[in-house]
Amino acid sequence: MLSSSNVSPSNYTFTSVIKSSADLCELKIGKGVHCHAVVSGFGLDSYVQASFVALYAKCGDVGGARKVFDEMPVKSVVAWNSLVSGLEQNGLGGEAIRVFYQMRESGLEPDSATFVSVLSACAQTGGIGLGSWVHRYIVDNGLELNVKLGTALVNLYSRCGDVGKARGVFDEMKETNVAAWTAMISAYGSHGCGKKAVEFFNKMEDDDGPIPNDVTFVAVLSACAHAGLVEEGRSVYKRMSKRYGLVPRVEHHVCMVDMLGRAGFLDEAYSFIHELDAAGKATSPALWTAMLGACKMHRNYDLGVEIAKRLIALEPENPGHHVMLSNIYALSGKTDEVSHVRDGMIKNNLRKQVGYSVIEVEKKTYMFSMGDESHPETGEIYKYLETLMSRCKEIGYAPVSEEVMHQVEEEEKEYALRYHSEKLAVAFGLLKTVDEAITVVKNLRICEDCHAAFKYISIVSNRQIIVRDKLRFHHFQNGSCSCLDYW
């Protein structure tokens, strides 16, 4: 158009080209188009500007998106929505929620696209307070519960710990599609209800529901993996290509390795990887990461060390692999090797992620980190936690020994401070509420010791404790956990 025609691009042209760049994640091309649009005099067009906010956000350049947005003289609802969804999709749920409040202060009326992004942000951060407010707002203002909004609500309730409510919303939806069904299957799976996930998938196949896609299969296989449903998983995996003509991708392979490995079929998991390798299908580090998890779980230290070393050679910058190697050495009692790995990490400036836990009490959010003393009621929380722990010990709780704890530690550790963030959050929650179940959201995986402790705490406090960790949910009640210790 530019080189061989006499027509000049209009604002319509630019928005379309910018959207294409965004869909292709072509930030460089997009930036070129941005310059071109400004030079051509469309820099202040509301449509063009909004599309640039989305472009930068979709390409992961949150700063760039913000800059364009801040410089807009008049900010449209779509521009606000682009920023909110951009932040949420880049993992900045808290930031997205702050921007949503600013949008309200500016006096603009949010629409259903705003709410979809805000609900996703709430799901991400565990913000059920705002999330259920949005749900009420939708109902009170008679907003139509379309598929995307409904699915966002299903996801919200699932990721905030209430599968029942998630299902309630699903049943209320007038129209459903494959994403809605997949969200529901994933809800059952992440709460350890593998059987229900498979039943729901079968229902989808039988009751002329939507045709499952590759994402659906990831959700079903993952549900099988976490519930020990090996036979069901194998059958689903076969059906995927036979009945639906879908070609399994790395994600599906990882689920299979994870499923076989968790169930203790280490040999089979291992040969599954080798068969893929022999078939020339690119073997991704993720497959070995899943295999490594199985080795640790089933205490196969020799194979674990071998795989961890292989992974470190493949991805030397990934701190997770070093932590795994160190943990396996610690569990097998090789203290010297542990220090060796740790020293190497420090030398190469590889830091573990810092863990934190969040709990909402009466619509206010409280964040705890390990050994945290920033909370005004710290003294009281620690004292209550001590009481809880000693009552747990009376009925059989044995803490994982200090020695192993320090070595297997997955969070930043301070010797003088003994409690993980999730223990502090749980103690705080029990202290501040009566009778109801408490829900804690953690950014990393829950540790073995806290997992054991919460089972006992659920008995001595006679409460249900729900913990969402990086991957899934744990419902502690009457001394046992919904994951059946099958992480």
Add this chain to the structure above:
DNA sequence: GTAGGGTTAG
């Protein structure tokens, strides 16, 4: 005939 929204492993 232009811009924004939901589901996925480790």
